[in-house]
Amino acid sequence: MVVQAFFVGVFGLAAIGFGVAVFRTASMVRSALALLFSQAAVGCMFLAMQAEFLGVLQIMMMATEMSIMAIFMVMFMMDPGGLGGMDMSHQKRFSIGAGAIAAATAISVALFSDWGPIVAEAPDAAMQTRELGFEMLGRSMLVFETAAITILTAMIAATAVAIPVRQPGVDTGKLDKGNGDKEQEASK
Amino acid sequence: MTVALVLLTLLVGAWLLAVIEAWLTTGRLRPVAPLLAGLSHLGRESILARKPDRLFFETAPVLLLVVAVLGAAVLPLAPDLVIADLATGALFLNAVLAYVLVSLIMAGWGPNGAYAMVGGWRFLGQLIAYSMLIVMPITATAMRAESLLNSAIVESQAGLWNIVYQPLGFVLFFIAAIALAFRSPFDLPTAPGELAGGVDAEYTGVRLAVLRLARLVMVITLSAATTVFFLGGWQGPLLPPWAWSLIKTLAVAVSMLLVGFYLPRIREADLLGWCWKLGIPLALLNILIVGLLILVVP
């Protein structure tokens, strides 16, 4: 339990640290990869909380997702290298306020509500993956299918929106990348 | 102990590959050549590119090496010879391999040079396309084993190796493995004739040595994966299990080298086009076939 607490804490801090770094670096690639590591740290938290399948999945998905994020940052930012030291943000005070309030509320809820009895033991990983499989293809089949359909629709819609009207072609490589991680996930 | 053995395997494999590679390119067989090359890299100055992203520039080679080793950590070389036989081992391998991409993007962005950058972004498309061909065949093997445990996957091939049970999956996985290790003919990120070395164009000295080692280890890891998922892992008559794993792994690795030796670099358009239009549908088909086989054949 102590060990678990330790790891959850450490990875939690890492996740938060990288998460903050996302909005503090000037270099776009850096901030994208910072987000990646933040997400990966979250994945590690899952591992620490004995949700092995979810953790590994999270770590895996985020790698490609955030890499794609990175290339889009470089495409769409004026100053991807962050050389000009320009600030790409607005209404700082307001946002900080909003963020702080949101966090504070969530924290207070976390602290002051009674979570009832805690289960000490989690089923072992192999068991989990099995059970999750049954759950997925049994009771929650509908949810699962819906998610799958949604993502398919999203892929098609996104591609349709993004393809130039004049002539597709050179960009398809990039769009393929865009769809890449979607499919990857659809294949989970 | 186990760790030491696995690491030793990786290093020996990497050395052997380097020797063979040098043999293919220069035509002379010199077992010491890789060691000499490594030593001379260590002795030479390692230059930092002008105005680099230091963090990325330094991290990338190390990350690549770590990724390669982590990948090998979940692959059983013998029934008891595996660093961590995770319950989600097969998935974990995919997760780890996805970070090859991260490492290459770092290596591409870090040195702040045009060749490197183009190389890095090229690999984004390449990996996303070909990691599909890694994931889906592995999924099919896991379906047959009804488990994500790599050792279970090996045991599931006791009667019949997956290369026979799902040859399509094997072919796709083999190709994707070469693409993932960005060896020729899929060496677009470091295309010597196109990008003058691409991502590793700016690396010198120790960093370059690490990068080269990492790329060789990566090949070994992927070959070991091929062995585990399709060639029945450690199974085989007479010889002890570890020997079989070693033989099969090296055989696959060398075949990967030979493919690169006899083929020209693939066009990037074809690289992406064939994967998305041909490879992935075939991979899905493979999953379907395997599913049917599992249902039909008791």
Add this chain to the structure above:
Amino acid sequence: MTPVLILALLTGAILFGVGIYGALSQTNLVMIMMGVELILAGALVNLVAFWRFLHPEVYAGQMFVLVVMTVMAVEMAVGFGVAIARFRAKGSVEMEEAGDLKG
């Protein structure tokens, strides 16, 4: 009460807050998406924590996590689609310049 659950929940809460800040403060569409991703990450942490410490026997919890991950992906797909289209049309994905989207 277990410290671990609280720890996880706190992390989730803070990630959530950071995400909110990012989503509101950034001017670039892609950066805003990053903020959203962080918000969702916060949610994920909470979900897993609840599953693990309150109802490890109910796998709908894990199922829910998968669905949220899907949502993240969908968000990215749509977001990037819109981004490309907008960039093509307006040459900018800056919110400051998205006056025409104003309701």
Add this chain to the structure above:
Amino acid sequence: MSEAATTLAGARKGRPSILRRWVGQALARNLSCLVVPGPEVALAHGLDLAAADMRIAATPRDATVLLIVGELSQKLDEATAVLYAQMPRPRAILVLGGSAPSSLPQADVSADLSQTELMEAATRLQRLLAEDAFAASPDDFDSSILQAKTEYVCPMHPEVVEDEPGSCPKCGMDLVAREAGGDSDAGEHDHDHDHEHHGHEHDHDHEHESEEHDHHHAHHNDHGQSHEHHHDHEHHQNHKRAHDHEQHQGDDDHEHAHCHEHEDHGHQQSTAQEQSGTEYICPMHPEIRQNEPGSCPKCGMDLEPHKPEEDEGVREGVPEHDHEHHHDHSGHDHDGHDHSDHDHDSSGFMSMVEVTKDLPRSADGLAMDWLEVPFGPCFPGLPGGLKLTLTLDGDGVTEGQATSLVAMNTSSEEVAVETFIERLAAAMPLAPVSYRLLACRAIEQAAGLEPDPAVERGRAAALERERIASHLGWLAQLGRQLSFVWLTRRAAALQLETQRADREQLVALRPALQSLIARLEHTPLLKARLKGIGALPHGSQDLRGPVARASGRTEDARQADAMYRELGFEMRAESAGDAWARLRQRHVEIMTSLDLVEVAGDPELPKLRAIDNPSGTGEATVETPRGRATLRLTQERGQVVSVELDSACSQHIGLVADLVEGQELGDALVAVGSLDLSPWEVTS
């Protein structure tokens, strides 16, 4: 033979300790060399590097030895200096034939252009490396060529170029350093970067080294196989260029006008920042405006201070917006504020529309930054001496042009005919025999000699042999470009055998050549790689040689030649006109040439026949491996006074721009390679 140089020019500082001796020996035992001008030139000279136990390195980063083959032109000389600077120490220079380039330190080992000399030089070099790789006092390499002037530009407004760091008067972004060409001072900038460098170098003795590497980086954009730095500036520069060429000229000075007027009252403005002139408006809803701070009734956001003329700017649209920036930043400048602080988020927003609206659109319609990247002159996969400058848009080429750094100048100072022949032959390392023949024929024709069949036979055989060798060399080059190792090795080996072979040996090589060709035509991926690449635009004029014949033109000087008719030569031509067709065409020609040699007999190097009347004007035409070349010369009393050379490559190099435009990078390079350009044969 410069045995005087006991310590290597590029040795690393430090006492030779045990470990260092090991390293030195390790270095000595795997020599990886960067060949200047290029491996194909070494091959054409009949040098077999592998036999000398040398590995050909693709990049200077990977090389220990800088191997210079033959004389270098002035431009190539400078490029070489940059390459040398890029090589990590310890490093050595090996010069084969010709003198060490002026811009480089003295050669560690130099020898003549022959295989035996090469072997012997290699052993000397190994000894040298093993002993002196680490010298107590290595002499520094620093050349004026490597110096760079640092100037500061705004990433957003490339027209803003200052000499000292500061912030952009237009948008207030910090200016960033980039190197300008020219050899004045290597600004302090370089130096503080040096310190940054050797702060983390693995050794402690690196000041001058890293500095030197800085310098050479400074010239990356101009030279060699170096890597362009700070893409950001680079491409902003580029779309700036697009700006200027388009409508922006007038716009610019008009902006400048604004600059001045604003800077004047910018001062009191900024000091009077918070005074009543300021309005507060909602960043999201510009119509919400009031005189005291508060929050927006619509969205509840904090209102932000704006000065009246600013939001006029906002209304009137982007250009004004731009001035407004510049205006209040210049204000801050006067107060000496720095720009990283809050003033950005209130009003310092820079319009992306403004930045992107003038960018050229790429093929997919997205406005992207373009990036101008040099390929060559010593680029693996391009003929050495050829410098290809491509404007990259991601992985696609939007425009590019090729220039030759080793173009021969037909300067007409009087030289004796023999010397002229030797010079011309030496000037064309990739096709010496053809040009020797060309010169001989021209002179003989000027002297009014009739062609003598006996001689012509031998000459024709020699020419055809060179054609085979040259096409094989091209194949090896193709292999290098596509990292097709097998092809490179096989073709290079055959080329070396062919070069010196007599009739019997050539005939004996026939099966080997046939199998090579058969194999290539059936190599998977290769056809897909070449098919449809590098197709020439219709009506592109004055194609010659294999390139012309591959596109179905009956263009071959040999048809007009009596000797060839006697040898039973008939021309065969492909039709597709793409890279694949060129490959096939060269295959065909290899076999045709083989047949011709078989009929013609032993090759004889062209020698000038006895001339009785040493004056007059002559013109001769030879079908060189790369196409028809015509030489027109006038001689008086055994002296060549005026020369006029018209070669195939000077025509073909012009095609590059069309070939690469709109291609993917890989395809563009294949297309250029398929032309088989020889930069030496380009007449300036």
